[in-house]
Amino acid sequence: MLKSREELDAELGGAARAWLDEALAEAAHDAEAAHDAPRPGASPYASPPWELRYAAAGRRCGPEHADSVRSLLLVAARATLPSVTRLYEQGTAAERRAVLLTLHRLDLGPTALPLVEDALRANDTRLVAAAVGPYAADHLDPHAWRHAVLKCLFTEVPVAAIARLGERARGDAELARMLGDFAAERTAAGRTVPEDLRTVLGHARRTPTGPTTPGAAPGGVARTAPAGADAHRATPTPAPAAPAPTEES
Amino acid sequence: MRIFDPHIHMTSRTTDDYRAMYEAGVRALVEPSFWLGQPRTSPASFFDYFDALLGWEPFRASQYGIAHHCTLALNPKEANDPRCTPVLDALPRYLEKDGVVAVGEIGYDSMTPAEDHALAAQLQLAADHQLPALVHTPHRDKLAGLHRTIDVVRESNLPPEFVLLDHLNETTVEAAADSGCWAGFSIYPDTKMDEDRMVAILQNHGTEKMIVNSAADWGRSDPLKTRKVADAMLKAGFTEDDVDQVLWRNPVAFYGQSGRLQLDVAAPDPLHEGNSILRGGE
Numbered sequence: 255m256l257k258s259r260e261e262l263d264a265e266l267g268g269a270a271r272a273w274l275d276e277a278l279a280e281a282a283h284d285a286e287a288a289h290d291a292p293r294p295g296a297s298p299y300a301s302p303p304w305e306l307r308y309a310a311a312g313r314r315c316g317p318e319h320a321d322s323v324r325s326l327l328l329v330a331a332r333a334t335l336p337s338v339t340r341l342y343e344q345g346t347a348a349e350r351r352a353v354l355l356t357l358h359r360l361d362l363g364p365t366a367l368p369l370v371e372d373a374l375r376a377n378d379t380r381l382v383a384a385a386v387g388p389y390a391a392d393h394l395d396p397h398a399w400r401h402a403v404l405k406c407l408f409t410e411v412p413v414a415a416i417a418r419l420g421e422r423a424r425g426d427a428e429l430a431r432m433l434g435d436f437a438a439e440r441t442a443a444g445r446t447v448p449e450d451l452r453t454v455l456g457h458a459r460r461t462p463t464g465p466t467t468p469g470a471a472p473g474g475v476a477r478t479a480p481a482g483a484d485a486h487r488a489t490p491t492p493a494p495a496a497p498a499p500t501e502e503s
Numbered sequence: 504m505r506i507f508d509p510h511i512h513m514t515s516r517t518t519d520d521y522r523a524m525y526e527a528g529v530r531a532l533v534e535p536s537f538w539l540g541q542p543r544t545s546p547a548s549f550f551d552y553f554d555a556l557l558g559w560e561p562f563r564a565s566q567y568g569i570a571h572h573c574t575l576a577l578n579p580k581e582a583n584d585p586r587c588t589p590v591l592d593a594l595p596r597y598l599e600k601d602g603v604v605a606v607g608e609i610g611y612d613s614m615t616p617a618e619d620h621a622l623a624a625q626l627q628l629a630a631d632h633q634l635p636a637l638v639h640t641p642h643r644d645k646l647a648g649l650h651r652t653i654d655v656v657r658e659s660n661l662p663p664e665f666v667l668l669d670h671l672n673e674t675t676v677e678a679a680a681d682s683g684c685w686a687g688f689s690i691y692p693d694t695k696m697d698e699d700r701m702v703a704i705l706q707n708h709g710t711e712k713m714i715v716n717s718a719a720d721w722g723r724s725d726p727l728k729t730r731k732v733a734d735a736m737l738k739a740g741f742t743e744d745d746v747d748q749v750l751w752r753n754p755v756a757f758y759g760q761s762g763r764l765q766l767d768v769a770a771p772d773p774l775h776e777g778n779s780i781l782r783g784g785e
């Protein structure tokens with residue numbers, strides 16, 4: 255979870271707190287300036303000072319606070335689309351994560367969706383998990399959102415990471431169909447159906463206004479998948495031995 | 504036995520290698536940026552490569568219980584190609600990244616003026632960013648190349664204890680040790696340097712500031728050479744503590760000068776159920 259400035263101040267040591275004060279002041283200063291105007295004579299690779307601080311946040315404030323500190327920097331700088339795009343594209347996986355976790359706190363409207371879409375194409379589960387937060391819940395169109403849910407199931411990102419899952423999945427017959435087909439495919443391959451799939455399917459089978467309608471699954475769900483899923487619940491197959499849950503590339 | 508491979512190009516290796524390395528005791532490694540075999544034609548393809556060394560490859564390594572760090576630089580060969588030299592302008596931004604524990608591989612290939620410039624400029628970048636430097640010594644005209652390298656290091660703002668001179672052998676170990684730099688040895692499956700010769704060097708020169716790597720890449724190489732050196736050391740009468748010094752504590756001490764080593768990676772799934780790295784949903 256992202257921590258507030260006050261929470262961080264309570265947890266950080268003196269040197270880290272002083273560093274954070276300076277970094278946030280630099281970011282705020284940059285927010286005042288028209289920082290996306292090209293600087294005359296500047297190298298195309300030069301970055302504003304606070305963006306270099308963004309990279310060093312984990313070393314200065316501790317890796318456990320890196321997401322929170324980076325997020326505060328983005329907010330303090332009132333980071334614009336060019337800025338978040340640059341930080342994402344030029345960032346390590348951890349720096350990209352912090353951009354994704356902060357998008358909904360910036361005044362970007364749907365313009366930063368390409369970053370979320372990029373992260374959802376990744377096989378790095380840290381990025382996938384960060385991409386399905388509140389910003390995705392607000393702005394992903396139904397097709398892309400359903401694929402994001404499926405991607406989480408494929409890559410074993412817990413669906414608990416998906417913001418407003420119940421609300422967006424509720425009564426989504428197309429999502430229910432996709433989940434059913436996925437379950438059938440897993441069953442056919444002799445693999446277990448992820449527990450999380452049943453969770454999402456539960457949401458998708460609810461009617462848009464009411465609770466679950468037993469035995470009246472919308473779409474084509476009733477065809478094969480729940481049967482396959484239930485059958486596998488009775489006789490679970492062992493988890494795959496391979497440590498890599500990433501999707502085939 | 505815990506092993507740190509301080510120089511290995513995992514981008515060129517398979518997941519089977521990661522698994523075998525973990526089983527052999529490798530728990531941490533450093534992947535230096537280097538020449539990919541195929542020349543690059545623009546800085547952009549370097550940036551994609553650097554991004555992979557800071558993003559995808561550490562993720563891949565973490566799935567096998569191995570901590571991954573990298574060194575970034577414009578390599579000696581491509582320092583000669585004017586299409587690639589603008590990489591030097593972008594390095595300051597990359598050298599601030601958490602996973603970067605040194606500037607490297609830098610050094611000489613053919614000892615040209617362009618290589619002189621890139622080496623000196625990148626030693627200065629290392630000094631500016633308080634990073635050590637991994638310096639490759641040339642395969643051709645090695646001894647002359649080593650002396651010239653040491654001269655450039657002496658003229659730089661980087662103290663010798665921040666420099667690892669790599670790919671050494673019997674003919675270059677003496678001069679390297681006298682320079683005050685760390686001494687690196689790449690153990691190959693062919694004649695360049697093997698584990699028994701490595702053991703003899705350790706017997707003659709001691710274990711202090713000595714670093715052993717597999718330098719495994721897309722060429723004929725073996726990612727388990729670090730373990731084979733450890734076994735050869737034990738067989739020759741070195742203690743477990745000597746092995747730990749050469750194959751773990753020395754590389755940790757050298758790259759630890761960056762202040763950026765993070766060695767706590769969870770064990771992979773089959774050994775350690777419920778690994779949070781795989782789940783990625785903090």
Ligand SMILES: [Zn+2]
Pocket residue numbers: 510512535537608718720
């Ligand atoms: Zn190399």
